Amino acid sequence: DSGVTQTPKHLITATGQRVTLRCSPRSGDLSVYWYQQSLDQGLQFLIQYYNGEERAKGNILERFSAQQFPDLHSELNLSSLELGDSALYFCASSVAKEAYNSPLHFGNGTRLTVT
Amino acid sequence: AQSVTQPDIHITVSEGASLELRCNYSYGATPYLFWYVQSPGQGLQLLLKYFSGDTLVQGIKGFEAEFKRSQSSFNLRKPSVHWSDAAEYFCAVGERGSQGNLIFGKGTKLSVKP
Numbered sequence: 001d002s003g004v005t006q007t008p009k010h011l012i013t014a015t016g017q018r019v020t021l022r023c024s025p026r027s028g029d030l031s032v033y034w035y036q037q038s039l040d041q042g043l044q045f046l047i048q049y050y051n052g053e054e055r056a057k058g059n060i061l062e063r064f065s066a067q068q069f070p071d072l073h074s075e076l077n078l079s080s081l082e083l084g085d086s087a088l089y090f091c092a093s094s095v096a097k098e099a100y101n102s103p104l105h106f107g108n109g110t111r112l113t114v115t
Numbered sequence: 116a117q118s119v120t121q122p123d124i125h126i127t128v129s130e131g132a133s134l135e136l137r138c139n140y141s142y143g144a145t146p147y148l149f150w151y152v153q154s155p156g157q158g159l160q161l162l163l164k165y166f167s168g169d170t171l172v173q174g175i176k177g178f179e180a181e182f183k184r185s186q187s188s189f190n191l192r193k194p195s196v197h198w199s200d201a202a203e204y205f206c207a208v209g210e211r212g213s214q215g216n217l218i219f220g221k222g223t224k225l226s227v228k229p
Contacts, residue, residue, distance in 0.1 A: 002158055002160070033216065035219075042220070042221035042222065043159075043205065043221075045216040045217070048216060056216050090159070092158070092159075098209070099209050099216050099217045100166075100209030100217065103161040104159070104217065106151075106158030106159040107158050108156065108157055108158045
């Protein structure tokens with residue numbers, strides 16, 4: 001058990017809809033990372049928050065947004081969903097600001113299916 | 116641009132046989148290198164990491180990896196594979212000052228024959 005909790009585990013929704021994925025980091029971790037995993041693209045970094053502030057942005061679409069709350073949990077909002085957004089979305093947390101500086105602890109992911 | 120290549124999409128080995136999973140990276144500076152494992156239905160778990168120093172690093176579950184700068188490689192090895200090692204393995208690279216995120220390879224799926 002990594003200590004990172006993601007909810008829900010599965011989400012099925014229709015095109016054009018909006019969903020929110022939630023992540024509770026491991027106790028004591030200040031950084032939260034969001035990754036998208038698909039068969040064709042592999043594991044793609046979306047965005048990182050550190051102690052409530054956005055720190056790094058990767059290949060995140062404008063239709064997607066995220067935030068980290070004062071209690072350090074994070075939410076990833078996906079809107080105007082398209083079929084191609086179907087993927088496994090992982091949250092990871094770490095103690096440090098930089099991913100290379102301390103291990104990333106991954107949640108079990110949220111599987112999003114857009115129909 | 117940084118990149119990580121895992122040339123083998125799928126590898127099958129017999130239980131008890133040795134294993135080597137390949138990883139090549141493209142990077143300008145000294146990389147920080149990682150191997151993660153993902154079991155079915157689970158998130159990724161760190162196996163080992165290389166930051167500096169001894170180029171042969173030991174990890175959990177009996178895995179080791181060797182950093183070879185001249186070959187831009189960081190191959191993962193295990194002398195004797197167990198059925199429970201069946202999973203997907205990801206190599207990743209990070210860089211100081213790159214805003215901190217890791218670049219992952221596309222993974223190698225390991226199957227273990229009894």
